Each structure stands twice: as structure tokens, then as C-alpha cells.
Amino acid sequence: MSVGCNHMLELTGLAGDPASAIHRLDPRAKLMGLIGVTVVAVSAPFSAWPVWIVCACVLAAVAGTARIRPRVVWRRARVILPLVIFAAVFLPFVRPGGETIEIGPFTMTTAGLETFAGVSAKATIGVVGAVLLGATTTFPSVLRGLEALRVPRLFVLIAAFAYRYLFVVVDEVQRMRAALASRAYRPRNLRHAGALGRVATALFLRTYARGERVYLAMLSRGYAGSMPQLEPLSFARADAVFLALVVGTLVPARVLIGAAV
Template sequence: MHHSYLDKYSYIKSPIHRLDARVKTITFLIFILFIIFTAPDYYLSFLIYGLILSILITLSKIPLRFVVTKTLVLVPFVLMIAVFIPFFKQGEILAEFSFYGMKAEITGAGLIMFWAVIIKAYLSMLCVILLISTTVFTSFLKALEKLYMPKVFIMIMSFMYRYIFIILDELMKMNQAKLARGAKNRGWFNVKVLSNMLGVLFVRAYEKGENVYLAMNARGFQGDIRTLEQFRITKFDIMFLIIIISCLSGIKIFAE
């Protein structure tokens, strides 16, 4: 089965790809922290953050369509959370609505906070997509291990990323088997058929999990991430980290 993996462009040769995985992880984490702690009404800072990320995306040679598609998938979830902010933030009232006797007021401060949440979330998602797309996923996990992240957290990420596609494969095979037996293709909206498929999928996932557990024990797995790549921080890595932090600090000092 064909799947769109997050790290499908991690083997491109570019300056961003050549960076040490630990340096990239620290750099983009700092970038996200600067974005989060920027005041909601400092739009110039957000604009400069976006320009820096655009330059990094261009240097990484990752197709812009891939980046935009991946980030837009997450935007609806952010909107579901942020859509209520303009109604609960106190401040100058810009508009009033009445719905079945219930009054709702949109405030100026609420709108500013709403747009700030959307912008911060989108810029943070760009940082994450850029980090994952330019780093082989096993190398990213190894970098987290080197940075002393909890092993349980790393293992959960590893298993989730590896086996979610296996479960999707099983679901697609079951759907193909259903169509091969002459069942009408009504998409995924046939509740009875879908519930039966999910029940079988749960049993298969449980059995596959048992097989994977036994295989891991047989191979002496102890929770360590093993890769062929040897991490080595170069002068280019240090320069990249210094340049990004200097730019972010300059934005914090002069643009705010």
C-alpha cells in the first residue's frame, strides 16, 4: 500500500538535511518557544518569523506543496479550539449576537488573541514539519535519546509512527476483500459493515502486537534506538544554531 510518510523527503541533499539531528531539534525547539512567547499584537515579529521559515524551507528543497498540505491538515483542529476565544476574552465590544436568548459578544482583544493563536500554531507546525521532513525518523528518535528525553516517550513515538501504517494497510486490505466479494462500495459510511471491520481490525492489531513483542524479546531489545548514522557536530552546525538564535533574539529586541 502507498502511504505519505512524514520523512519521505528526508533523503534530499540540502544544507538543512546535513545538519546534525540534535542541533536541528534544539534549534527548532528554541524557534517554537520564541514564537509562543511573542506578544499577540506583535505582527511584525510573526512576519519575520515566517520569512525566516520560508528561507529555511527554500534551502531544504522540500516541495512547497507538501509543506502546505501537511500544515493545512492540522489547521481545522486549531480552529476548533480558537474559534471560541473572541467570545470569552474581555475588552472592547465590537459586535453582539443573540441566539435563542443567549447573548454573545466579540471583543477586540478576543480577535487579536484569536489571530495570534492561529498564527502561532501555523508557524509552530511549519517548524515541526521542517524538522521531521529533513531528518530520517530513526535519526530524530536517536537525537531525542541523546538529548535525554524519557525512553518511554521515545518508544511510544517510534511504535506509533511505525505501526500506524501497518494498521492502515490491514484496513485497506479488508476493504479490498469486501469489494472483491461483491459488496457495494458506499465508502466508509456503512455503519454496520464499518463496525464489523473495526472489530476484526482490533483483533488483528492485538495479535500483531503480541507477535512484535515476542520478536523484540527474541532479539534482545532493551529500548535503545540503534542507527547506522554517527552523530557529529560540525562548525556548520554551530554556525547555524548561532545565526538562528541571533536572528530570533534580534527580533525579540528590535521588533517588539
């Protein structure tokens, strides 16, 4: 069993300077900024390198203002990006089109190489953008922002409950994996997967009972369908300036450069 997942939750949460201008922005501004960068990068045609460079500069400026060191971004992106690049690295060999290049026994195509480069650039911008949102905004704030952006309230409530339980449930599954390992459970083929089903059930029943207990406790402490919010969201001038800067940089780049190539 791999241990890679153990670090996943540790690689979330705020990073950088929590008092920075970016951290203090309204989550709606940051969400719209992230969606803006991602949509501009993803919608650009392959070979639109200048657009991606502008997107990367915007992300770098955000990271710099928030004082998030490149190492932090790299550590968080490292969980996902290698898988993405691994999936993309086959493209030059399987996608027909353009000239062919012989490398030993393999044949690459220029169209495939172009797709590989473009897809990798887009995915990297998407991942880094999401990492920066996560490093400058707590997840409950992200949820409040999504709710303010008209994501159904019920969906946001369910996600908030899921997030609240996530860490205890993940701890529970880690303890169960340790228990399996200490009983010499080392699955070597698919037939050994059945034990994991019984682990999943035990996990589900414990989670379910815990959820019920916590919910009753919340009700008895006056929970009436929403959490009290100490600081109401406010879309201030700084948020408008931030969005104007991001949009003002990206949209001309996408329209002018994206159309030229």
C-alpha cells in the same frame, strides 16, 4: 466514513532535496531549532507581529535552503490548519473586551479579534515548523535526537516500536473499514458504533499477535534492546552554525521587539 485519514501517512516523510544542508543537520540541532522557533512565537504577547514575522522568515529560510516547495508545506499543513482556524474563528464573537463591532446579528470584539489573529499566527508557525522538521528529518532520526536530548530511553524505544508498526496497523484498519463498507455498514447514529468496538478488538488482537511474532523474530536475529546505528549522531560545526543563526535571529527579536509592543 470519511476517507481523509487515508492520505495522512502519505503526507509524512522526507521532502525537498535530501542532500541539502538542512537535511544533513544533526537531528538535535533541528529539534532545538524547532523548539526555539515555537517557544519564541508562542511566548510572545498578542500584537507582537514583528516577532512572528521574524519567525516566519526563519522558517522560510529553512524551507528555502532545504528546497521544500511551498506547495509541499501547504499540502501537509492543510490536514491540521483548517481545524485550528475553525476553532479560533469563534474567538472574536465570544471573547469580551475592547470595542465591539456589529456585523449583522453578531457582535465582535476587538480584543477577540486580536486573540484570533495572535492565536492563528502562533498555531501556524507551530504547524509549519513541525512540518518542516518532518520534511527534513526521518522519524527515526527525530527519535534518536529526542533520546540524545534526554527524553527517557524507554519512552523513545516504545515510540520507535509504535512507529515501526504504525503503517501496517493503519493498513489493517483501512482494510477493515473497506470490509465494513462492503458489508453495507453505514453508521447513521451513535447506536451503530458498537460494530466499531468489535473491529477495534479484532484490530487489537491482530496487532498484538503481530507485535509478538515480529518481536520474537527480532530476538532470534540478535536484537538486544537497541537497534544498531550505522551512523552515530555527531554535532558538527554546521549544526552549531545553524543553531547560532536561528537563536541569534530569534532571541534578539523576541527580547527587543517583543518587549517594545
